[in-house]
Amino acid sequence: MELHQLQILRELGALGSVTAVAEALRVTPSAVSQQLAALQRGVRTPLTRKQGRTLVLTAAGEVLATAGADAIDAMAAARSALDEFEHDATGPVSVSGFHSVGQALFGPLLRALAASDPSPIVHLTDEDVAQSEFPALTARYDLVLAHRMQHSAPWPVSGIRSLTLVREPLDVAVARSHPLASRDSLSPADVAGENWVTSRIGYSPDDVLRAVAAVANRPVQVHHRINDYGAVAAVVATGDAIGMLPRYTSRSVDDRDIVRLPLEGVNTLRSIDVLARPENLRRRSVRSVTEALQGVMARLSR
Template sequence: MELHQLQILRELGTLGSVTAVAEALRVTPSAVSQQLTALQRGFRTPLTRKQGRTLALTAAGEVLAAAGAEAIDAMAAARSALDEYEQDSTGTVSISGFHSVGQALFGALLRELSSAEATPAVQLTDEDVAQNEFPALTARYDLVLAHRMEHSPPWPAQGIRSLTLVREPLDIAVAVTHPLAGRAAVTAADIAGERWVTSRVGYSPDDVLGAIAAVANRSPQVQHRINDYGAVAAVVAAGDAIGMLPRFTSRSVDDRDIVRLPLRGVGNHRLIDVLARPETLRRRSVRVVVDGLQQVMARLSE
């Protein structure tokens, strides 16, 4: 039993297929299968089972994967001890962010890090996925900027660490000519009967719209499904529908022809979190970047 075999077993449990593990670890599917076969030789109890066309962990495999994660973390701790001794804050840190947070934070983060000496190099990527798909991205990136509704289930505790950067409300956006534009705030009853531009299913605005419909006891009239907030604002400004915009991370949106209204009586806050593997957070370079993200978000949400 070797450490890289345990890593492959853990990734199989997280990602759900040999192909996905191979992509995440940048090896061939054949190499993944060979290592799983070699690992199985050391145990009488099956560690994996066929599930349709994919390979899944058995209960024994899940136990070994959890223990393996602790072993990987312990090895990372040993490496981290040396990193701490050398006080090395340089290196490359890969970051994935969903679109609106990337627009709001990526440039500001680069400026924040450039103002200090001996800071990490960062590699930035935008990954706009549904809420339940964010944890798996930690297999490919050091840090994953993720969002989830405040009332939704927490991120998986096993193998993932999360840090909340901000609690962000989603405001209702209407055209300046809309009858509600002069209000100080709106309720579900005020807006449930409107035509809507909202996100695709599985994203925060659609979750909030579902809550609005439940509170008002009225099915929403969804006219458009758009994930880009700039495009949402343009549709709203045209007067064709009303929509939602996150308060802090959509400040780059042109507000000249729209009005943002706070929503009362409905849970409309999303959490913007940083997700990472435990062993990743032991790297000083990664912690420097996390500190930078916290400082940037604190200024953005003032």
Template sequence: MELHQLQILRELGALGSVTAVAEALRVTPSAVSQQLAALQRGFRTPLTRKQGRTLVLTAAGEVLAASGAEAIDAMAAARNALDAFEHDAAGPVTLSGFHSVGQALFGALVRELAATPPAPTVHLTDEDVAQSDFPALTARYDLVLAHRMDHSAPWPSSGIRSLTLVREPLDVAVAASHPLASRRSLSPADVAGERWVTSRIGYSPDDVLRAIAAVANQPAQVQHRINDYGAVAAVVATGDAIGMLPRYTSRSVDDRDIVRLPLRGVNTLRAIDVLARPEHLRRRSVRQVIESLQRVMARLSS
């Protein structure tokens, strides 16, 4: 039983003939008859009968047509409710972000939205997962802030939409007292023999470190595996190891005792992307949050 079949049954009771129903719905009489026959196959009791040359409703057909009218009205109300939900600028939006982007963007995003009422009601969560696990988060959140290295596989295209906010370099971080601190830039050969503090496997700094080792043809000496950039900077400041910090999204890190240096000869760029299911992007409040994220990131990276 389909909703459009119930609509045809209702119109038959209201208009009195298959021809009139066809004209009203702008279909052929044959199409009307086929849909009525398909509807009848779902019921043992006859829904229509011949009255002369005209097809009319039986008593059972009238009962079903009346109930069908209620179903059609309920569906229309549901569509209107969905339309209102999709067009509501102040609707709720769930947003997840990995730790460093949350530290860099979440506060600024809340202030940005508050300055442009009516603002969506945003629910923020930090989700620090490996790069390959970001797409799955779109099942739980309207928007997902994710990072992806330039050399890695693209995000899945089926059922996921992605928008790049910025392409962010990762810089080498050394203690202010380190011999390399006076350099303007570094090469893989300069740093490959150093002791490193890097991320856990599957996260972006570790990917770059493996590329450095490959270019320099020298294995990396990984001393510490730490994902939090504040903790990385604290270790680097002691001179015990060198590390890597994202250029824009780790600006909250205390730089008094460290120096950041660009790395040449290896691609250190990572994309910071917004991932979402296509149906979430239909909502005005979700699109408004994305626009605010774009403005916040533009200021952060300028």
């Protein structure tokens, strides 16, 4: 029993003929008859009868048409509520971000939204997961800030939409006292023999180090595995190891005792993307937060 079949039954009772129903709904009389036949197959009691050359409702058909009108009205109310929800500029929006992007964007995002009128209600959460686990977070949050290395597999396209905020290089970080600190740029051969502090396996920049090792044709010595970039910078500053820091989203890190240098010869670019379910992007409040994130990231990466 489908809603459009109940609508046809109701219109038949109101308009009095299949032809009139077809004209009102802008379909063919044959299509109306087929839908009425399909509806009849789902119930045991006859819903229509012939009256001369005209098809009319039986008493059971009239009862179902009345109940169907209530169902149609309830569906219209549900659609109206959904439309209001989708167009509400102040609706709640949940945003998940990995640690470094949260440190860089959450504050400016809240300030940008506070300056807009009307402003969505935003709920922020940090979720630092491996790259492969970001898409699953879209089941829990309206917007998911995710990172993906350029050479890695793209995000899934089924049931998820992605928008790139920025393509961010990862730079090598060394202590100011390190012999490499005076260089303008570095190559894999320059850094492969150093002691490293890097992320846990499955996170960037650990995957970049594998490329460094492949290009330099020698293994990389990882002494520390730390995901927090502030802690990475603190270790680098001691001269115990070198590391990698994202160029834009780790600007809150204290650079007084470290030097950042671009790495040439391997692809160090990562995309910072917004992931979302398609239905969430229909909401005006979600789109407003997405646009604010684009503006904040554009200013940060200038």
